[in-house]
Amino acid sequence: MTWWWQCMGTAVRHAVLEQARNRLALTLVVFFIPLWLTLAYRVLPGDPVRFFLRAAGRPVNLDANTVTQLSGGLHAIALIVGFMMFLAASRSAEFDHRLVLAGYPRLCLLLARSGVLLLTAALTAGYATAWVCVFHRPERLDVMAGAFMVGALTYGGVGILLAALLRSELAGMFVVIMVSFIDLGLQNPVANPAADSPLLRLMPAYGAMQAAVSAVDLTLVPWRHLLLGLGWSAGLTVAGLAAFTARTSRRTLKQTLLRRHASRSSVRLTVLRLLHPLRARMYRQAGIRDATVITGYEICRRLLHRSGPVKAATTKLLPARIRPVWWAVYGYGRYIDDLSDTRHGSRRERSEHVSRFSELLEADLRQGHSQDPLRAAIVHAIWTWDLPGDGLEAANAVYRQDAEGESALATWDDWFAYWRTLTFPFGTKRLLNLLTAPGLAFTPRDAEALRAWTDALNLLDTLRDLREDAMEGFVKLPATVLDEYGVSSEDLARGRASGRYTDMVRAMTARTRQWLDRTAAAGSQHPPMAAALRTVVDLHRLELDRIDQSPHALLNGPSRAHPVRFHLTLARGRHRVARAWRHHARTAARTPASIPPPRSAEGDPTPHDTQALLPPVPHPSGVRPPVLPPGRMPQHVAVIMDGNGRWATHRGRPRTAGHEAGQLALRDVVHGALEIGLPCLSLYAFSTENWTRPATEVEALLRIFQDGLDMETEEIWQRDIRLRWSGIPDGMPSEMVQTARRTEHATRNRTALTLNMCLNYGGRAEITHAARALARQAAAGTMDPDTITPRHVAAHLHQPGLPEVDLLIRTGGEMRTSNFLPWQSTYAELVFLDTLWPDVDRTHLWQAIDTYTRRDRRFGAVQPSPGAPQAPGSVDGL
Known part of the structure; x- marks a missing residue:
């Protein structure tokens, strides 16, 4: 019982402070009510007005300014109390929900909200009654105060109810103003001669208005009209508190929508189309038609709105086509954060809930769909917008620590590590690319x-x-x-x-x-x-x-x-x-493409094509390339240029110095490829994962690439080299993209060496791009999915005309391929060098090619013994 009373005290204190913080409402109570009553009494004439008063059952004669003063007083009370309760219930909704999750009895919150409404209505009604007495002495002060209090209670209930239905404070204020204006404006016999119309008896403030007018000259107590007003106030207050209860319940809307009945999802989808046609259109434009997925996105959208007005406003500034992905990203974080922070259950139970949700989400991600609406939306967003989920495991681990109470932030380094693990676990770079x-x-x-x-x-x-x-x-x-x-x-x-x-x-x-x-x-x-x-x-x-x-x-x-x-x-x-x-x-519609589309070479020579191309620069030592066995030259060599940063660090220099030194090594290797007669050379210059490096390093890299791709500044383009670019232009500087396209176009007819620069490249992204192109053809009916072969996939890669990789070289001592040309390198021979890339020259390329020529490449077939015919179709292994 002690805990219950402590909770009750906390709830009451919070509710009272919430009202006390509303300085605008307090100012209106103190100054606006007396100003309105004074103006209504002094400005309007005191001529008597005759009208039928239902509370008395007979016609009465009252001064026009007195009747208008009572109507205006009730109107002022309705506006102020209604807006006070709306604002308090709206602003404290998230805190009340947190209190419930922390174990506070919901009855405490209901009693506190009801008690504050009664207190606010009583104080406001007493204050207004006191000001009425400044101008004239009513016959029944108690009836007038009761009428004012009934009106205040009625619109206080309206405010609580609107807080559960409306999100905008301006919208709530506007609705309260319009409803009270229509209600009390029509009941003033001075402004409306038909104030006794039977329809007006259905108005919320009818009973309060009748009781207030009767209190001026009549000694009777209009119990029937006071009870009518109390009935309205009680009904509206109960409805508002019921909505307040539903919103602060542990079974919130997000859990209610998690029911797995397809019929209910279809009903919700139909309701969405009827009530929110713009949002339904947005889903259609994004290609989202599954009712379960749409239900999940709506859950995420509501979770986002619960996270604060600024986060909700952020999505309104984004293009409509990608708003769902932001809802899913925030919805995931908010939902799992609620699981870890709730006080319902022990720490172990909370940790198990987080682990269970994480396991189910990972299983759904592997499957590509989920029957649970919330997880279905998250999975759909990750699959549809190609969001990387590499950070999910780390984020889930932090949430489990939160649930177990093991998280601790000692320093700012801990703070940065904690929050950056939880923020955008789906990849910031990919979200920017969208x-x-x-x-x-x-x-x-x-x-x-x-x-x-x-x-x-x-x-x-x-x-x-x-x-x-x-x-x-x-x-x-x-x-x-x-x-x-x-x-x-x-x-x-x-x-x-x-x-x-x-x-x-x-x-x-x-x-x-x-x-x-x-x-x-x-x-x-x-x-x-x-x-x-x-x-x-x-x-x-x-x-x-x-x-x-x-x-x-x-x-x-x-x-x-x-x-x-x-x-x-x-x-x-x-x-x-x-x-x-x-x-x-x-x-974009007016500006023509800055780079003309490629045309045939006939009649379209470029200045660079007409110039005499120079031979490769010899090695400073005079060494010549090795003589290779006939027919053993690889057709395509791919190089992962690794070790620039470590090279600079070992010498006490900034990492950018390593990249500049690596540019010199690149030139020498290209000259060596020309000397040995290599047809195609692919260089892994910048991966899609390299964006996570410090901004200064990324800027230095992009500057080096910009200079290296420019035919006016880079000397290797004076040789017989054709440029090709593998990668995606999204996120790259527009000047660099234009420079690369110009150089590609200018060197398109050269034949000695094809230099394939892999900039902003990722192997999985390349294969995903090909799969999407084939899926579009299948969806359009131009291709039968059952007829798709590896050749179809290869035809939609970045550079389908290049041969498959025969030899893949990686420098720097690491032994992995790092998402580099995975489709093209399926049967490539691998050579790993311990040498850091800035220390590499053409002799390392020649040695790797010489090693390649001595490799036995069987492509899965059995090596036949001398003199024995090979069995057709026999394989040894992959």
């Missing part, structure tokens, strides 16, 4: 800016959930910060500030602002996303302004930005983003 379009790209500095934004977002989330996390026993700030400012997590859990609490909060907001400043400069080559990021940054700054104004408000629950400024900023940002996309669409 936002690229022709003429729009992200630079390496944009990736760093996105990382700074995620750090700012995580620190802001930590501040928002400061007390909730403390109540759960894990404050997600570094322990060094708490110790530096003398803040106790136990005091935070009790809602008390200790030590230099205010200084700590403002120091954290200052750090968050620094990270946001770095984010605001992103998107130099992507104007729509630059506008979106600037809007998100502005929304975060509004939240930080509110926190800086009242740091102690965090001890009562999450602090929200000013609603009017928030929605105005969001509206301006959405307009800027839409205008940037429209401008890009018009520009």
Whole structure:
């Protein structure tokens, strides 16, 4: 029982503080009610108005200003109390849900909400009645106060009910204004001569209005009308509290929607199409038609909206076609975080729930579909948008530690490691690629800016959930910060500030602002996303302004930005983003391709083709290539150039120096390939995984590639070398893409050596690209899936005209192929060199080719014994 009363005290204190924090409503109560009553009494004439009063059962004569004053008083009370309850219930929804998950009895929250409504209605009604007495003395003060209180209770219930139905604070305020205006405006006999119409008896404030008017000159008590008003207030309050109960129940909407009945999913899909046609159209445009998957995306969308207004607003700034993937990413994190943080059950049970969900998700990922709507949406997003799931295992491990209570953040390094493991486990680079379009790209500095934004977002989330996390026993700030400012997590859990609490909060907001400043400069080559990021940054700054104004408000629950400024900023940002996309669409439609499409060589010689091509530069030592056995020259050699960074580190130089030295080695190897007569050479220059390196290193690499691909600055293009590019242009600098395409076109007729540069290349991504092309043909009916052969797949690779790899060389001492040309290298001979790439020259290439010539390549066939015929079709092994 002691625990129950403690929970009750906490719930009541939180509900009262939530009302006390609403400064606008308190200001309206103190100043707006007397101003409205005074103006209604002084401005309107005091001429008598005759009308039929149902509460008295006969016609009455009352002054026009008195009747309007009572109507205006009820209207003011309805507006203020309705909006107060709507705002309090809306803002505290997430905190109330957390309290339920932490084990607080829901009855405590219901009683606290009801008690605060009664208290607010009583105080407001008493205050308004006192001001009415300033102008005239009613016959029945108790009846008038009761009428005002009934009206306040009625619209307080309306506010609680609207909080469960509407997400926007502006929408809630607008609905309260319009309903009260129609209700009480029509019941004023001064403004409406037909105020006794039978239809008006169905209005919520009818009983309160009749009782208030009768209290002016009549001594009777209109019990029937007071009970009618109480019936309305009780019904609306019960409906609002029922919705409040459903929203704070452990069986929340996300769990209710997890029922596995296909018929229910179909019904929900039909309802979605009827009630939300724009969202249904978005699903159709994204090719999402499965009812279970759509149900899962809707669950994720609701989970995202529960995560805070800024995160919900972020998706509104994205193109509609990729919003579902962001819902799935956030929905996954929010759901598994709820599993790990809930206080329902022991730590072991919570850990088992997290492990079970992770295991089921991994099994569904291997299968490609799930019967569970939530997991079906996550699996669909990963498969459809090709999201890497490499970080899922690490993220799930952290969530299991949270559930077991073993997570600890001692320093800022621990904090960064913790949050960066949980943030975007599906790959930041891939999510950025989804936002690229022709003429729009992200630079390496944009990736760093996105990382700074995620750090700012995580620190802001930590501040928002400061007390909730403390109540759960894990404050997600570094322990060094708490110790530096003398803040106790136990005091935070009790809602008390200790030590230099205010200084700590403002120091954290200052750090968050620094990270946001770095984010605001992103998107130099992507104007729509630059506008979106600037809007998100502005929304975060509004939240930080509110926190800086009242740091102690965090001890009562999450602090929200000013609603009017928030929605105005969001509206301006959405307009800027839409205008940037429209401008890009018009520009892309008007601007011709900067690189003409390839044409036949006849009649189209380029200046470089007409120049005399130079022979390869000899090796400084004068060494010549070895003489190879006839017919043993490999047709295609692939090289993984590894060791640049280690070469520079061993010499105490920056890693960029290693890449510059590696460029010299590349030139010498290319000259050696020309000398020995190699037909095709593929070089692994930059993989899709290399984007995770520091921005300065990535920029240096891209600069080296830009210079090396330019025919005006790179001397190897003066030789008989044809360039080919394997990889995807998404995310690469547009200038570099154009330079590569120009050089490809200019060297297309050369024959001595084909140099295949693998830039932004990934073997799995290449095969996935081919599979998608074949799937589109099968879906269009131009190809029978049963007739697809390996030749069809090979025909859709980046460079289908190149021969298969005969010899694959890797330098640097590592022994793996690292996702390099997996389809083409199926039967390649492998040579691993301990030499770091900057120390490699053409002699290493020649030695590897000489080794290749002595290899016995059987391609799965049995080596025939001397003089014995080989059995057709016999195989020895792979």
